[in-house]
Amino acid sequence: MIDTHAHIFLEDYSDDIQLIINRAQECGIKHILMPGIDTSSVDKMDALITRFSGQTQFPRLHPMVGIHPCDVLTLAEKDPLWLDRLYNMLLEVGSRKDIVAIGETGLDYYWSTDGVDDQKRSLEQHILAAKALGKPIVLHNRESTADLLEIIEAHQDGNLRGVWHCFNGSLEEGKRAIELGLHLGIGGVITFKNAGVAEVVANLPLRSLILETDSPYLTPTPFRGKRNEPSYLSYVAEKLSLVKEVSTEEVVDQTSGNARMLFGL
Template sequence: MILTDTHTHLYYEKDPELRDQLMQRCLENKVSRLFLPNVDSESIPLVFSLSEQYPENCFPMLGLHPCDVKDNFKEELTFIEQEIAQRKIYAIGEIGIDLHWDKTTLSIQQEAFRIQIAWAKKLDLPIVIHCREAFDEIFEIICELKDEKLRGIFHCFSGTLEQAEKVIDLGFYLGIGGVLTYKNSGLDKVVEQISLDYLVLETDSPYLTPVPFRGKTNESSYLIYVAQKLADIKQISIESLAEITTHNSKLVFGV
């Protein structure tokens, strides 16, 4: 069985010994494919340190997180673009719009999002979208820029069935994480009505820890609890669930 965590910040753990323990627990739980998004220029070395240590298991992505789109965002983008030119990456991400913390940066978040979508198209890479309280704003840009090259994942999807169908109609996958295990999230009712052909798994560790560890720090090894919950909803074995969602991840990332 091979489980794929399509979105994890496992590299945030900087202690080499503890990081190795995290990876070992992943492998013990059959989570053997991990996709690592940076968030800004400073996190790039951390992403590549881990992916170079575990080249068979960890796959880097690069982008500028919307919460890190500040007054200096053009300098950040220039630096990240230069890194992309010198590195092997598998997606542009995580990118998008976040209006939860700061609505005043919407215009520059939109600009940064458009710029990075252009990168992805030029390089023929998928994008990994961070969307928080900004579905309509993101949907507008995706519709505006949609062509045969624009594809990817709506990371940490927790929206409505209508929103899910819009994402799928645009040719994107839904990243399903720990929120699925939360009693009152309603996400279980949404994914129940969506084909597994459009779903991939993720943890977003160290955030959004699934039940039974909710309230504690998340880690990629806990993906198995998200997988089991989704398998239960779909009434299939976790092995079948792993096969389908890992296959989907390979279609997205090309590896």
């Protein structure tokens, strides 16, 4: 299995990261992709990668570079030249061979709509950098679907690839995203009763889906409410196999193949 979205470089794991990695290995996680959230993320990922390099063959840890939409406002307030600097930073760090994607970026209107324009500008810089580097983007979306898809559409010239991580849209929005060249990241929310995601995903093609945990958030049932970790990806895979009425093995094979293609693993 491939966990395409896990923030295991955060302090939440500083006490027991070795156990987290051991459990991921035991449950067959081959790759863990780590999305950036702020300007300090890549250093933390590098430290983690160094620590575990040579220790185990799997899981292999992969860094990304990006600024989470909820962190954009602090960046914009501190520096009038932030947009240029952001683009240059994404291009410079993103050109590293081991950086598998540009993200996470996107829009989040849940906490506040004050910084919407800055969030959109940041998203566009991430898209431009991803296209310049030929790497996929990782998109966060919360209560901002129409704007997100509109911006993707405006920039889609056949060279934009990526994932709508933690997909939570309607069937129409899911189909639209796939038409626009995006994959959909399926995580713990598919196991939540009444979330509606399972019913929607049942009607979306497996070839466009990839698995993720979004650790430490969005922990699947039966651990909902606790800290999430990559080994819990098996609960997501099992639920998806029930929803798609195929074997867990087929879910894992297909989604892992999708993730390998998308991120060049």
